[in-house]
Amino acid sequence: MRRVYVNEEWCLGCHLCEYNCAFANSGLKDMADALRGKPIFPRIHIEGNEKVSYAVSCRHCTDPICVKSCIAGAISKSDGVVKIDKNKCVGCMTCVLVCPYGALALNEDGVMQKCELCTQNSDGEPACVRGCPNKAIVFEER
Amino acid sequence: MDKFVIIGNGVAAAGCIEGIRSTGNKGKITVISAEKHGVYCRPLISYYLEDKTDTERMKYRDDGFYEENNCDVIYAEAVKIDKKNSSVILDNGETVPYSKLCVAAGSSPFIPSFDGIETVEKKFSFMTLDDALTLKKELSSDKDVLIIGAGLIGLKCAEGIYGKVRSITVCDLADRILSSILDEDCAKIMQSHLESRGIKIMTGDSAVRFEGKKAVMKSGKTVEFDILVIAVGVRPNTSLIKDIGGNVNRGIAVGSNCETSVENIYAAGDCTECTDISDGKSKVIAIMPNAYIQGFTAGVNMAGGNAEFDNAVPMNSIGFFGLHAMTAGSYGGSMYEEKSEGRIKRLFTENDRLTGFMLIGYTERAGIYTSLIREKTPLSSLDFDALRNVADFTSFPAESRRHSFGGEV
Numbered sequence: 001m002r003r004v005y006v007n008e009e010w011c012l013g014c015h016l017c018e019y020n021c022a023f024a025n026s027g028l029k030d031m032a033d034a035l036r037g038k039p040i041f042p043r044i045h046i047e048g049n050e051k052v053s054y055a056v057s058c059r060h061c062t063d064p065i066c067v068k069s070c071i072a073g074a075i076s077k078s079d080g081v082v083k084i085d086k087n088k089c090v091g092c093m094t095c096v097l098v099c100p101y102g103a104l105a106l107n108e109d110g111v112m113q114k115c116e117l118c119t120q121n122s123d124g125e126p127a128c129v130r131g132c133p134n135k136a137i138v139f140e141e142r
Numbered sequence: 143m144d145k146f147v148i149i150g151n152g153v154a155a156a157g158c159i160e161g162i163r164s165t166g167n168k169g170k171i172t173v174i175s176a177e178k179h180g181v182y183c184r185p186l187i188s189y190y191l192e193d194k195t196d197t198e199r200m201k202y203r204d205d206g207f208y209e210e211n212n213c214d215v216i217y218a219e220a221v222k223i224d225k226k227n228s229s230v231i232l233d234n235g236e237t238v239p240y241s242k243l244c245v246a247a248g249s250s251p252f253i254p255s256f257d258g259i260e261t262v263e264k265k266f267s268f269m270t271l272d273d274a275l276t277l278k279k280e281l282s283s284d285k286d287v288l289i290i291g292a293g294l295i296g297l298k299c300a301e302g303i304y305g306k307v308r309s310i311t312v313c314d315l316a317d318r319i320l321s322s323i324l325d326e327d328c329a330k331i332m333q334s335h336l337e338s339r340g341i342k343i344m345t346g347d348s349a350v351r352f353e354g355k356k357a358v359m360k361s362g363k364t365v366e367f368d369i370l371v372i373a374v375g376v377r378p379n380t381s382l383i384k385d386i387g388g389n390v391n392r393g394i395a396v397g398s399n400c401e402t403s404v405e406n407i408y409a410a411g412d413c414t415e416c417t418d419i420s421d422g423k424s425k426v427i428a429i430m431p432n433a434y435i436q437g438f439t440a441g442v443n444m445a446g447g448n449a450e451f452d453n454a455v456p457m458n459s460i461g462f463f464g465l466h467a468m469t470a471g472s473y474g475g476s477m478y479e480e481k482s483e484g485r486i487k488r489l490f491t492e493n494d495r496l497t498g499f500m501l502i503g504y505t506e507r508a509g510i511y512t513s514l515i516r517e518k519t520p521l522s523s524l525d526f527d528a529l530r531n532v533a534d535f536t537s538f539p540a541e542s543r544r545h546s547f548g549g550e551v
Contacts, residue, residue, distance in 0.1 A: 003550070005548050008544060047536055049536045052540070054535070054547055068431055068435050069430065071185045073183055073202040088195070090186060090195055091461070092461065093459045093461065093466055094430075097457055097470070099507075100509055100510060100513035101535075101546060101547075102509060102510050102533060102534060102535075105506070
């Protein structure tokens, strides 16, 4: 099963992955239309300090506690991908309370969103990985 | 062939079914459901009142769930377990034999005996989908509502009916709202938030007597209402196990394998009590994640597998009108605090461990804190001074961070 992995020693902290993620999930064709002048709600975020930086997105855990904890039955795992049914989510944030990686956040509509490996958008393969200038994020088997 | 029987049809039962099937066991499963609905998301009943969801989307699993898992559902109430003959006796006279039984009977609203309660025409509990369906029909903009109990259920009900009735008053005998999860200072923040929306809150006070549409309070005040909601608390449904001599305290006692003290009988969810890893005490932890995980654990073990659930922690994520509170664990030891207008973060530490937290507003990536409690992570193994300020992985040792984001978890 391929997953998104981070090589933190290569991360420049440039935040491009956040923009590529927001664009890929915007449904729009033009990056400027999708992002210019708007607050973005990416499903990946950069954490870091003066010593280190790295990207955080859903780990698609082997035994995902978010799936077991969702009070709306909105999170499920299939084909190795942990997915949210936005139609069922009520925004209670129990998944935020349990995710050990801090990988979920609300979108602009107050509904939870998370990385679904770009399986639900037209990219088909993680846009964060494709756009990473230093190969600090990879999509592979480990 | 195994004959699995599950008493109850909530999320713990769904977990049990999925736990049994996860082992590959194809034994017959019979679910005994007292409510006339397939498994639904009980905590969403307030969102249903609010029109944020509907009965279709509230289903916990797809319509094909029981069929796909080869389960029979009997809509009846289990009245007795016949231990000697390993069977369950139902209120419709039917007898259902089991080889392994899971009691996932949930809890029932507790209704204190108020003087004159029989004079109140429109009174409701707020526990089941049917409660919500009936209550919703009564709501209109010329109705005043009195809710007794300012806990999670009472206040979620208040949020759910907000804007659909003329006024909402919530009273509670405790000195603060949400007293099961928030301390006084945190409760004050949430209370002012609710009051800013026009919800009237009376703490340290409750109804002692009813006269039709009037409640006479302990303080001597009176509250006029059209609709009364009683949400003072719930009691675990333990009688089935108690009646056959099984170990029951406040809830049905189960071990980390979710087995009761009675042979071949397991229990899961709100009817049980188990050890809270944050303080080592046995308690009822009536939250949905617990129900599912206990159900799953029971199911695996019933089917001959080997599963354990040994890190239960009470935790809640609850929001009102856009302000979220998240809490977990217990609140002993020393406290770290951060505060700004309308927001508060309180973390509790003891013996090099994080034991609990209350967060209002500061809820981003709170699961990192929850995980420290559940995993009993020694705080000396990371930079807790930084972590308590910002919940992220820069405060973790490089090796564990690289495993988290560069390895399979």
